[in-house]
Structures are given as C-alpha cells and as structure tokens.
Amino acid sequence: MNLDAHIPAGPVDEKWERHLQHINLVGPNNRPKYDIIVVGTGLAGGSASASLAAQGYNVHCFCYQDSPRRAHSIAAQGGINAAKNYRDDGDTVYRLFYDTQKGGDFRSREANVYRLAQLSRNIIDQATAQGVPFAREYGGMLANRSFGGVLVSRTFYCRGQTGQQLLLGAYQGMQRQIHDGKLKMHPRTELLDVVVIDGRARGIIVRDLVTGEIQSHAADAVVLASGGPGNVYFKSTNAINCNASAVWRAHQRGAGLANPCFVQIHPTCIPVSGSFQCKLTLMSESLRNDGRVWVPKKKDDTRPPSSIPEGERYYYLEERYPTYGNLVPRDVASRNAKLVCDDGLGVLGEGSRAVYLDFKDALAENGRQVIFERYGNLFQMYEEITSESPYETPFRIYPAIHYVMGGLWVDYNLMTNIPGLYAIGEANFSDHGANRLGASSMMQCLADGYFILPQTIGHYLHDIFKDKVTTDHPAFAQHEADVRGRIDTLMGIGGKQTPLALHRKLGETVWEHCGMARNAEGLQQCLKDIAEVREEFWNDLHVPGSADGVNQPLERAGRLADFIELAELMCLDALDRNESCGCHFREEHQTRDGEVIRNDEKYGNVSVWEYKGKGVDHVKHVEPIEYDLLKPITRSYK
Amino acid sequence: MIALTLHVWRQDGPNDTGRFETHHMTDIDEDISFLETMDLLNEQIAAAGEIPITFDSDCREGICGACSMVLNGRAHGPGQLRTTCEVRMRQFNDGDEVWVEPFRSRAFPPIKDLMVDRSAFDRIIQSGGYVTVHSGPKPDPNAIPISHPIAEEAMDAAECIGCGACVAACPNSSAMLFTSAKVNHLNLLPQGQPEKISRVLDMVDQMDTEGFGACTNHAECQDVCPKGISIKFISTMNKQYRIAALVEPNERHGRLESQ
Numbered sequence: 078m079n080l081d082a083h084i085p086a087g088p089v090d091e092k093w094e095r096h097l098q099h100i101n102l103v104g105p106n107n108r109p110k111y112d113i114i115v116v117g118t119g120l121a122g123g124s125a126s127a128s129l130a131a132q133g134y135n136v137h138c139f140c141y142q143d144s145p146r147r148a149h150s151i152a153a154q155g156g157i158n159a160a161k162n163y164r165d166d167g168d169t170v171y172r173l174f175y176d177t178q179k180g181g182d183f184r185s186r187e188a189n190v191y192r193l194a195q196l197s198r199n200i201i202d203q204a205t206a207q208g209v210p211f212a213r214e215y216g217g218m219l220a221n222r223s224f225g226g227v228l229v230s231r232t233f234y235c236r237g238q239t240g241q242q243l244l245l246g247a248y249q250g251m252q253r254q255i256h257d258g259k260l261k262m263h264p265r266t267e268l269l270d271v272v273v274i275d276g277r278a279r280g281i282i283v284r285d286l287v288t289g290e291i292q293s294h295a296a297d298a299v300v301l302a303s304g305g306p307g308n309v310y311f312k313s314t315n316a317i318n319c320n321a322s323a324v325w326r327a328h329q330r331g332a333g334l335a336n337p338c339f340v341q342i343h344p345t346c347i348p349v350s351g352s353f354q355c356k357l358t359l360m361s362e363s364l365r366n367d368g369r370v371w372v373p374k375k376k377d378d379t380r381p382p383s384s385i386p387e388g389e390r391y392y393y394l395e396e397r398y399p400t401y402g403n404l405v406p407r408d409v410a411s412r413n414a415k416l417v418c419d420d421g422l423g424v425l426g427e428g429s430r431a432v433y434l435d436f437k438d439a440l441a442e443n444g445r446q447v448i449f450e451r452y453g454n455l456f457q458m459y460e461e462i463t464s465e466s467p468y469e470t471p472f473r474i475y476p477a478i479h480y481v482m483g484g485l486w487v488d489y490n491l492m493t494n495i496p497g498l499y500a501i502g503e504a505n506f507s508d509h510g511a512n513r514l515g516a517s518s519m520m521q522c523l524a525d526g527y528f529i530l531p532q533t534i535g536h537y538l539h540d541i542f543k544d545k546v547t548t549d550h551p552a553f554a555q556h557e558a559d560v561r562g563r564i565d566t567l568m569g570i571g572g573k574q575t576p577l578a579l580h581r582k583l584g585e586t587v588w589e590h591c592g593m594a595r596n597a598e599g600l601q602q603c604l605k606d607i608a609e610v611r612e613e614f615w616n617d618l619h620v621p622g623s624a625d626g627v628n629q630p631l632e633r634a635g636r637l638a639d640f641i642e643l644a645e646l647m648c649l650d651a652l653d654r655n656e657s658c659g660c661h662f663r664e665e666h667q668t669r670d671g672e673v674i675r676n677d678e679k680y681g682n683v684s685v686w687e688y689k690g691k692g693v694d695h696v697k698h699v700e701p702i703e704y705d706l707l708k709p710i711t712r713s714y715k
Numbered sequence: 716m717i718a719l720t721l722h723v724w725r726q727d728g729p730n731d732t733g734r735f736e737t738h739h740m741t742d743i744d745e746d747i748s749f750l751e752t753m754d755l756l757n758e759q760i761a762a763a764g765e766i767p768i769t770f771d772s773d774c775r776e777g778i779c780g781a782c783s784m785v786l787n788g789r790a791h792g793p794g795q796l797r798t799t800c801e802v803r804m805r806q807f808n809d810g811d812e813v814w815v816e817p818f819r820s821r822a823f824p825p826i827k828d829l830m831v832d833r834s835a836f837d838r839i840i841q842s843g844g845y846v847t848v849h850s851g852p853k854p855d856p857n858a859i860p861i862s863h864p865i866a867e868e869a870m871d872a873a874e875c876i877g878c879g880a881c882v883a884a885c886p887n888s889s890a891m892l893f894t895s896a897k898v899n900h901l902n903l904l905p906q907g908q909p910e911k912i913s914r915v916l917d918m919v920d921q922m923d924t925e926g927f928g929a930c931t932n933h934a935e936c937q938d939v940c941p942k943g944i945s946i947k948f949i950s951t952m953n954k955q956y957r958i959a960a961l962v963e964p965n966e967r968h969g970r971l972e973s974q
Contacts, residue, residue: 124850127850128849128850131849131850132849142773142779142781143771143781143832143833143834144833144834144836144837144877145837146780146837146877147773147774147779147780147781147877148779149773149774149779151774151778151779151876152774152776152778152779163857199852199853201856202852202853202854202855202856203848203850203851203853205853205856205859205906206846206848206853206854206906207845207846207848207906208845208846208869208900208901208904208906208907210866210869210870210873210900210904211856211866212866212870213860213861213862213863213866214863215862215863216860217860217861217862217863218857218860219856219857235870235873236870236874238778238874241778241874241876242870242873245873248840249840249844249845249846250845250848250850252837252840252841252844252845253841253845253847255837255841256841256842262837264834287826316773316774316775316779317772317773317774317775318773350746353744353747353751353754353755354747354751355751355754355775356751356775356776358775358776359776450867457796458776458777458801461777461797461801461803462801462803464803464805527850528850531850575758575761575762577754577757577758578758619761621760621761621764621765621766621767622766622767626728626827627769627826627827627830629767629769630757630761630767
C-alpha cells in the first residue's frame with residue numbers, strides 16, 4: 078500500500094502556497110469535459126459540489142436524504158473556529174495549529190493541520206459573503222464565543238444553529254448550480270459499491286431508495302463526503318441513518334482505513350433515559366462557556382440541586398483543571414464525568430450516570446435575555462426532552478458518541494491510496510488526531526470542500542480526460558451483480574430478528590468495551606461478541622417486504638452489515654494501539670490521577686489498515702508522523 | 716406507561732388510494748419520543764410478519780426537517796415549536812386514539828405511507844434562494860458591518876428547516892411562509908441586496924408553478940412552525956414583491972449566468 082502523503086517541501090507555513098504554485102491545473106475550457114461524483118451533501122460534500130460545479134466541472138451528487146439540506150452537518154450547534162484574532166486576545170494561525178495539534182494529542186499530520194489553521198480565516202469570509210447570518214455585536218462587527226481546549230475567543234456562531242446556517246450556505250450554492258445545469262442531484266440514493274478499474278476510481282453503484290433500482294454511474298473522480306460511522310455504537314448523537322457503508326465499501330475495494338479506534342465522546346449530551354432509546358441528543362459544548370459542571374460531594378445525595386449549598390458541590394473540572402476549568406477538551410471532560418459517576422456521584426437517581434451543568438451564576442451575571450440570545454434553542458430543546466427548564470434547574474448531562482476522528486487515509490491532496498478516490502470531511506482521518514477540539518469539524522469540512530479539494534483535484538484530473546470510462550465497461554455490470562447478490566442474500570435469510578434489534582446488540586458491546594475506556598481483556602471480549610452478532614445477523618435476520626421500492630428495514634440491514642465489520646476493525650485497532658492518547662484511553666496506560674500516558678516512540682504514527690478479503694486478517698501499515706514544528710509534550714490542561 | 720390506539724395512513728405508492736390501518740400498543744414509556752414509538756410499532760408489525768410503516772426521519776433532534784407527520788390533524792402533532800421527532804409520549808393520555816397522516820398537499824406527491832416528495836421546496840430555492848458567489852477569497856466580514864437587530868431578524872428568518880409543516884397546515888396548501896423566510900433572510904442582509912428584485916419575483920413565480928396555493932391570512936403556518944417563523948415575513952415579502960414588480964425587467968439587477 079502506497080502511503081506517500083505527498084507533503085510539499087519547505088517551511089510549514091509556506092507549504093500550501095508553494096504547493097498551489099506547482100500543481101497541475103485544468104483550464105476553464107476543459108473542465109466541462111470531466112465528470113466528478115460527490116457522495117454526501119453535508120458541509121464537506123455540499124461545499125465541494127458547489128465549488129467544483131462553479132468552476133465548470135460536471136458534478137453528480139448523491140445523498141440518502143430527500144434533500145441535500147438535511148445532511149447531518151445541520152445538527153452542529155455551537156460554532157466554527159477561525160484564527161481571526163478579532164478580540165485581540167493573542168490568537169494567531171500558529172496558535173490555532175498548536176491548539177488543534179495538542180488537542181489531537183499529537184497524532185495528526187502537521188502540514189495538514191497548519192493548512193487548516195491558515196484556511197480557517199477564509200471560511201468565515203466565504204460564509205458571510207453567502208449570506209450566513211453570523212451573530213453580530215451592536216457595532217455591527219462579528220461576535221465570538223470561546224470553546225473547549227483553548228484560551229482565546231475564536232468561535233463564530235449563529236445562535237445554536239451554526240451548522241444549519243453554514244450548510245444552508247453550501248446548499249444554496251448547490252441549488253444555484255443545479256439551476257444552471259452544472260450539478261445533477263440524486264437525492265434518496267445510497268452508495269452500495271465503488272468501482273475501481275485499472276487501479277483508478279471510476280464510478281459507483283447506487284440504489285435508488287424510492288424505486289429500488291440499482292444504477293451505475295461513471296466519472297473521472299469520486300469524492301466521498303459521507304461522514305463518520307458513529308452509529309456503530311447504535312446510540313449516538315448522529316442522525317439515525319448516518320452510516321459507514323460508503324467508507325467501508327471503498328475500504329473493501331482497497332482504500333486504507335486510518336486510526337479507526339479514534340472516536341470522540343461528546344461531554345454535553347442528554348443522559349440516556351427510558352427503556353427504548355435509539356438516539357442521543359447533544360447540546361452544544363458552548364454551554365460549558367457559561368455553565369459550570371458539578372456533582373454533589375456526598376454520594377446518593379437526593380436533594381434537588383437548588384437546595385445543595387455551594388460548599389457541598391464538587392466543581393470537579395474547575396478544581397482538577399484550574400487553568401482551563403469547564404473548558405477542558407472533550408475527551409478530558411467526558412472521562413472526568415465517567416470517573417465521578419463511577420465513584421457514585423451521578424445525579425439521575427440510583428446507579429445514575431449524569432452530572433449537572435449549571436447556569437445559575439451566568440444567569441445572575443448576564444440576565445436571561447443575554448443567555449437566551451446565546452443558547453435559546455438549546456435551553457428549549459432540553460426542556461422539550463426532559464420537561465425541566467434549565468433557567469430554573471441545572472442541565473443534567475452525560476457523554477455520548479459524537480464524532481469519529483479516524484477514517485479513510487488521504488494524502489495532502491485529500492486523495493486516498495486509490496488514485497481518483499478522494500475523502501473529505503469526517504470521512505477522512507487527517508486533521509484531528511486522537512481527539513477533535515470543539516468547533517473544528519465544520520472548519521475542516523469547509524476547508525476541504527471550499528478551498529482544498531477544488532484546487533488539488535485538477536492535479537489528478539489534468540492528464541486523464543482522453544481516457545474516459547463509461548458504464549458500458551464490464552466492471553460496472555460485474556459490480557452491479559455483486560450488489561444485487563448481496564441484497565438478495567439479505568432479503569432471503571428468513572430469520573426472526575430485525576436489523577434494529579441486532580444493531581442494538583452490537584452497539585451495547587462496542588460502547589461497553591471500545592468506548593470511553595478500553596482494556597485488552599474487554600476488547601477481546603468485544604471481538605467475541607461481535608462475532609456472535611455477525612453469526613446471528615447472517616442466519617437470523619428478518620427483512621420484511623421486497624427490494625423493489627422503498628424498504629427501510631433493508632436499508633438498515635445493509636448498513637448494519639458494514640457496521641459489524643467496521644466494529645471489528647475498530648476493536649483490532651484499539652487492541653493494537655497499546656498506549657493511551659486523546660480519546661483512546663487504554664486503562665493499562667494511565668497516570669496515578671487518571672491522565673493518559675502516550676508512547677510516542679512506538680505509536681507516534683498513523684495506523685492504516687488494508688482489507689485483504691472476506692475472512693482474511695487485515696494488514697496494518699504505518700505512516701510515521703513527523704514533528705518538525707511542534708515536539709510532542711505531555712498534554713496538560715491543569 | 717400508557718396504551719394507545721394508532722390509526723396510521725398506509726399507501727403502497729403514489730397511485731394507490733390509501734387507507735387507515737389500526738394498531739393497538741400497550742406499555743409505552745411516557746419519556747420516549749413519538750418516533751421511537753413508531754419504531755416500536757414497526758418492530759411489532761415486523762414480528763407479525765407484516766410490512767412496517769415507511770416514514771421519513773433522520774436527525775431526531777428537530778433540526779434536519781425530515782420528519783413530517785400530521786398527528787390528530789395537526790402538522791407535527793401536539794404542542795408548539797416542535798417537529799414530530801420532538802413530540803414525547805407524555806403529550807398523550809392513557810387510552811388516547813392518535814390519527815397519523817402524512818403532510819398532504821398537491822405539491823407534495825405521496826411516495827409511500829407517511830413519506831412524501833418535498834422536492835418542490837428545493838426548486839423554489841433553485842429559482843433564487845441564494846447569493847451568487849464563487850468559492851475563493853472574499854472581503855473581511857467586518858468591512859461590511861451589519862447592525863445587531865438586522866442580523867438577528869435575518870437569523871429569525873434563516874431558522875426555517877424546510878420541513879413543510881406550513882404547507883400541511885395551510886387550508887390553501889400555501890408555501891408562503893417557507894418562501895418568505897428565505898426571501899427575507901437574504902434580502903435583509905447587505906449581501907442579498909444586488910439580487911433582491913429577481914429573487915423575490917422568481918421565487919414567488921416558482922412557488923406558483925409548483926402548485927402551492929395563495930396566502931389568505933389564516934396563520935395556521937405560524938402556529939405549527941417548529942422554528943416559530945413569523946407571518947410578518949409574508950407581509951414583507953408581499954411588499955417586496957409589489958415593489959419589485961414595478962421595476963422594468965431590463966433594470967432588475969438579477970442573477971448572471973454562470974461564467
């Protein structure tokens with residue numbers, strides 16, 4: 078497997094500029110000769126499709142939703158980072174790079190992260206020009222808030238709906254291109270295979286989710302922007318249809334999968350309650366900006382929070398991490414919530430797993446109107462779900478699966494190891510290392526889609542247009558037959574269990590053993606459990622109805638089949654990475670007060686897994702990480 | 716725990732006439748959501764060897780706009796400022812009957828059961844619901860100050876999630892609330908000024924072409940809107956439309972074709 082990252086030479090702050098000066102381009106007159114497939118219409122896929130179509134390429138865009146505007150980027154709440162230094166509080170490109178690299182516990186590529194920090198400023202400019210209504214101060218200037226893991230105020234926001242507004246910006250750009258005929262949208266369509274011909278990605282096989290028709294689509298390049306696989310865990314903050322199928326099928330066709338065990342657990346979610354729940358709701362981490370996290374000092378304290386006096390409250394983040402306080406990074410905040418709950422201090426009844434997030438002081442200081450403008454919809458959402466008003470009583474929160482840092486391996490141009498196959502946004506692995514800081518996923522998606530991919534894709538395309546492939550190529554018919562065979566198998570198992578029931582089983586074991594804390598024994602157990610679920614899946618699955626037309630259980634079954642395989646690889650990767658770093662907390666490697674112990678010598682690298690066929694062990698490859706600008710330090714937020 | 720009788724709209728396809736199908740459910744936890752109850756019902760249906768009910772849903776936190784059910788005659792069901800996925804079972808009483816229907820409108824053709832085709836909304840946006848910009852370097856946002864109240868009002872309009880409840884609730888099946896939200900979001904901001912005339916004219920024309928009805932001030936749309944979009948935006952859109960219609964076509968600073 079060729080893992081040359083193609084990082085340009087030169088000092089890190091000049092690499093991107095130099096790269097742009099030297100890569101090949103496709104001229105405006107030639108761009109209409111190329112077809113590009115984009116799978117997914119979130120911030121990454123939406124911004125990439127709009128940008129590529131505006132440049133003149135023919136873009137064919139696919140999403141499983143009924144409209145590209147519904148992709149799950151829409152649910153991002155709190156904000157987007159940019160090193161604008163509007164507050165004059167010492168922010169610079171270097172500091173954003175530093176925060177991201179340190180936040181990721183030194184497991185990401187310096188050149189990529191530095192470029193991300195540089196481009197962050199352009200994103201705010203771009204989005205504003207599209208009409209994204211960022212919050213403004215009374216003088217008309219852009220407002221900022223701060224976010225976990227940093228000491229500056231660099232986060233831009235649109236109330237608690239920053240993701241929706243940024244996505245609508247990209248969506249509106251796409252709609253314009255659709256109107257002009259440069260972009261062909263295929264909603265309610267799901268990718269089922271990637272077609273690789275002579276070592277190059279040449280197209281995809283999809284299923285029309287309304288008619289059930291299996292279709293082939295050929296192109297000169299394929300861009301996967303299909304998001305992350307957080308739903309492996311069944312209960313997550315992802316939308317219920319988010320899936321790993323595009324990523325996994327690309328992996329089966331030869332694309333390396335990097336660091337699959339790096340999974341982010343978001344600290345501020347609404348705790349699990351009720352017996353039947355398939356979705357966890359996240360509330361923006363920006364709440365930690367003004368809210369204070371605490372639990373009662375006394376075990377099993379049944380008093381209502383308002384009658385627990387100050388002296389009997391344990392503000393554990395403020396006490397353990399005086400410098401960052403409630404704004405420690407997500408992995409630290411999540412792990413500490415788990416620790417206090419393990420100690421029996423949880424606040425949701427017996428054996429409960431929840432902590433308080435209290436706005437009492439912020440309300441007293443700023444007044445209700447200010448807090449409403451900052452967080453109004455989050456307060457409303459919480460009240461809807463729990464029937465408690467956070468204006469009156471503290472939020473109760475607990476961590477939940479939220480984002481996956483691992484993903485398809487890509488080089489500096491965002492191309493996977495299969496020429497012509499690109500991965501952008503959460504689908505790739507490149508920028509967040511072992512832990513992602515808040516407000517940086519949207520930054521990465523939009524940097525990839527607006528500014529990086531549209532510039533680098535020409536370098537690949539410039540010399541292949543004489544070598545067109547159409548869907549008449551026999552490889553397409555063969556892939557279609559594979560896909561049909563697989564659907565027939567799923568429909569014909571004729572067992573008793575629904576995909577939903579099996580998915581819940583899978584999620585329970587992966588959350589237990591490959592979640593916030595992992596150890597070798599638990600991971601081995603998890604592998605056994607996964608094998609059992611696989612066995613049940615292929616022998617006792619029940620998919621009602623027919624494959625000709627809308628069949629939601631069939632969609633779910635196909636996704637689950639891929640989740641099962643991915644879950645296994647996640648556990649293998651977690652077992653193999655015998656160190657703790659960022660979110661990956663191996664209990665064997667911790668300090669006395671529960672902080673992570675990294676092993677840079679042995680694991681200062683990216684693990685890239687190669688698929689070798691059904692029932693054959695994956696092969697691990699390694700891309701070393703070079704630390705030119707920033708030597709790894711022990712990550713401390715004390 | 717409560718028990719419910721659900722009368723759910725079943726329709727095999729666009730050409731099927733459709734019918735209500737009655738299901739009884741017991742031991743429903745009041746803390747779960749209505750869509751989780753529908754998931755449970757589907758498990759029950761699958762276990763009985765029948766075909767589960769098809770319905771749209773995705774984020775299940777009230778922001779993607781996919782879920783679209785009419786519960787007991789009200790788009791998105793009981794309560795205000797809610798999408799269907801945000802309805803909790805504590806909204807119902809033990810023994811209640813619930814009638815579950817899709818969002819009905821001539822402009823939203825049925826697909827299957829509770830799933831309808833809302834692509835008309837996308838085509839309204841395609842006709843002008845954007846600011847024409849390419850990707851690339853842009854001026855610093857602070858070079859164009861926007862006053863706090865204007866930014867907030869634009870944001871009030873921009874909150875629309877495109878679910879279509881406004882259409883389902885309107886006796887005329889009008890899409891005026893949806894269209895006016897996008898027109899006002901962009902026309903309030905300085906970035907939206909150059910194309911404001913063609914935007915309002917083209918979007919309203921497209922809305923008519925799609926077969927949505929006219930607004931006769933029932934305000935049902937505002938009542939069911941999960942994001943609380945105000946009907947004041949409809950009146951400002953009407954005002955903008957009248958002004959725009961007076962501008963001679965060759966003087967309408969509109970969209971340029973792609974270069």
